[in-house]
Amino acid sequence: MLRRRLPLSKQASLTKLVYWLSGKPFVKNDEIDIKEKFPNNEKGGLIFSADFEMAWAFRYTKDVSNPYEFALKKARQERINLPMIIKIFEDYSIPVTWATVGHLFLESCQQVTHGWMKRIPHFVNRCWQFTSGDWFDQDPYSNYKEAPEWYAPDLIRAILDSNVKHELATHTFSHIDFSDKNCPAEVADDEIKASIEAMKSFGLPKPVSICFPSGSWGNVPVLKKYGIIIYRKKINEVQLAYPYYDEYGLLVTLSSDVFDRSYPTWSSSDYQARYLKVIDKAIKTGTVAHIVFHPSMDPWMINEVMPTVFEYAAEMRSLGKLWIGTMGEIANYISKEKNL
Template identity: 35%
Template sequence: MDENGVLTLSIEVELAWGLKEGGYYLCLSKERKRETEILESILELCEQNKIPITFDFVGHLLLEKCDGDHNHGHQQGWFDEDPASDVDKDPLWYAPDLLDRILDSEVEHEIATHTFSHLWVDEISPEVLRWELEKVNEIHDKLGIKRPVSMVAPQNRVPPYEPLRVSGIKVLRRCPEDKVTSSKIKMLWNDLFSESPHEKPVLKDGILESYGDHRATLTANYLPHGRKKAHPFYRFLPISKEYWVERQKKKLRHELRDVITQTQHIHLWSHLWEMSNRWQMEIFEDFVGFIGKQENLKVKTMRELWEDFNR
C-alpha cells in the first residue's frame, strides 16, 4: 500500500432490484429519469477531477431484456417481480445504457458485481451464490467487458468465501463486525457521531477485505435519499436541510484529512438512487472537488486495491 492516504469510492447500481421488497422502488423516479441524469453528473465530476469509481452492478440490470426465467434453487417467489420485459418498458429493472455511459467515460471506472439479483448471500446455499456469480461472469463475457474481481454483497451481508474464490472474486467490501448493528438508536448515533473505518485492506481466506461502514457514507442519512424522505427523527428536528448539507461536507473533508495524515485507507460508498437529489449531489460535488486538490492521496478502485496487494 502507498505511503499516501488511499480512498476508494463505490456506488451500488441496483435500482428496483435493491428496493423490490415492500415496494420501496417507489423511491425511484419515473422511468429512472433522475437516476440517469445523476449518473451523468457523477461521471462528469469524476472526469473533471480524474477520479475513478467502483460501480457495483446488480447483474440483471446489464441485460437489455429477459424472459424472467432465472430460478436456479432460489427461494420460492424470488423472481416474481421480474417484469420479464426489456429496458424500454421497464428501465428500473434493466439498465445496460447506464453501463455504456460508464464505459464511455474518459476515466477508467471499475464494473464490480452486486450479485445477479440482489441476493441475500447469507440465506442461500453456496451453490445458488455460485450460480449468481457465474451468471454475472457470463453476462460480462457476452458484453466483452472484464469479469468482475470485486464484489459488494447486498446489505453488506457476509457471503461464504468459497463461491467467491471459484468465480474469480478477489475483493469484497464488507463492514467490520463492531460496526454492524440492528439497533435503530445506534444507527442514528452512528449517523451523527461515528466515522467510517480507517483500515487498510486485509487478506482473509483468499479474499481481500476492504472495510466500509454498514450504512452509506458518501451520502448523508439525515437528508432525503433520492425521493425517499429522511428518517422522521431528522424531519422533526428544527434544523434546515442546508445545515445538514454543510455538516456532511465538513464530515467528509475531516475524515479524508485524517486518512491522509494517518496514511490509512477509507472506503466510502452509497447507492445511485440515494444520490439522486440536489442535496446529496451538492455534497458529492463538494467532496469530489476537495479530493481533486489533495496531493498525498491516491484514489483507487477495488480492483486496483487487489492489483497493489499482489505487487
C-alpha cells in the same frame, strides 16, 4: 427519545455533536511500511464505490407500505442521477467501483432466461422480508426500453464511455442476501456465474471485486472460486483500514462512510466537513477511506456536497498525499507486492 422532542435545528446540532464527539472514523492499525502501501508513495488512499442496482434493491424492503412502487421510484431517480454522477466524477478524474447488479447488463430477458438458476429460500433479514413467491416474481421479463427500471445496458455503456477508467464490479446478479445463513452455496454460485455471463456480453472480464447487498456477508469460498479477490465490508468497530486478508485469503476493504442525506437538517458544509475528516484521517493513518453511495440518492448530495469533497480529494492527490483508485486496483497492487 429526548432528541425527537427537540425542534429540528436542535436535533441537527445534537446529532452533529454526537458525531464529532464519537471519535469516528475509528482506525484499524497495521504493521505495513507506508512506503509499500500505495503505488506512488502516497500517505493515504480513497475509494468510491457505488451500489448500482436500479429497482432490484428495494423489492422486499420491510419498512415501506408498497415495496414494488418504492423500488420503481428509486430506479427512476437512479436514471435521472446517473448522467450527473458520471459527469462529476469525470470533472475531477476520479474513478468509481461500480458494484453492479448483473441483471442490469441484460438488454432483455424472458422467464426461461433465469430458469436454470437455483432460488434462494424464503427469509427475513434486517431490511427485507421475502416470505412468499419466487425471488424473480417482480422481473418484468421484458427489455430495457419497456421496463427501464430493471435493465440498464444503456447506462452501463455511458459508464464505459466515460473518459475516466471506472471498474465494473459485481453486486450479485439479482441483489440477493449473500449471507451463509440465508443463501445456500449453490444459489450464491449461480448468482456469480450469471453475473459473469451477463458481463461477458459487454466484453468485460470476470469481476474481481464485490460489494454485498444489504450489508450481508458470506459464501466467500464461492467468490474465491470465481476469481473475486476483494470485497467491501461494513463493521461497527472500525471504519478506516488498509485492505487486509481474511481467513480465506480474500482482501477486505472496510466502508468508511456513505454519501447519504440521512440527516436532512445538516447543512452541505456539515456533510462536507464530515467527509473531509474521513479523507484527512486516512492520510494521517496510512489507511484507505472508502466512501459508498447509491446512485438513487438525493441529488442534493451530488450538487451540494460532492463537488467540495472531490475538489479536496483531487488537491490532496495532486500534492502526492492521496492515492485515489478502485477496489480492483488496490487489490491487484497488494497481491503483486506480496508476490515479490
